[in-house]
Amino acid sequence: MCTACSCGSAEGATTSVAIAEGDARTYSVSGMTCGHCVSSVSGEIGKVAGVTGVSVDLAAGAVTVNGAGYSDEEIRAAVEEAGYELVGSPA
Numbered sequence: 623m624c625t626a627c628s629c630g631s632a633e634g635a636t637t638s639v640a641i642a643e644g645d646a647r648t649y650s651v652s653g654m655t656c657g658h659c660v661s662s663v664s665g666e667i668g669k670v671a672g673v674t675g676v677s678v679d680l681a682a683g684a685v686t687v688n689g690a691g692y693s694d695e696e697i698r699a700a701v702e703e704a705g706y707e708l709v710g711s712p713a
Contacts, residue, residue: 647694647712648686651701654678659706666700683709 651663663685664676672691678684687697698708 645690646686646688647697648684649694649697649701649712650683650709651678651685651706652683652709653706654680654683656680659704662704663701663706666704667697670696670700687712 654660654663657680660678660680664678667673667676667685667687670689670692673687673689675686675688677686677688679686685701694712697712701708
């Protein structure tokens with residue numbers, strides 16, 4: 623069950639938003655458990671200026687962000703706005 627929204631959605635979702643262009647950074651995000659979590663995180667990150675693509679791997683707890691001109695702090699704020707936590711530094 624999704625701990626953020628209690629939707630009961632199944633685990634294992636992966637999603638991508640937009641066409642990936644520019645540099646890629648991968649972040650670890652804790653607390654994601656379902657497709658709704660993936661949608662929330664990718665939607666908030668997709669709003670950050672300079673982001674051209676977002677790919678979320680729920681099983682790995684990883685979010686890959688493509689684009690240019692965005693900061694790690696902007697990504698952290700977007701993840702927190704979605705109700706989750708960025709863990710560590712980007713890879």
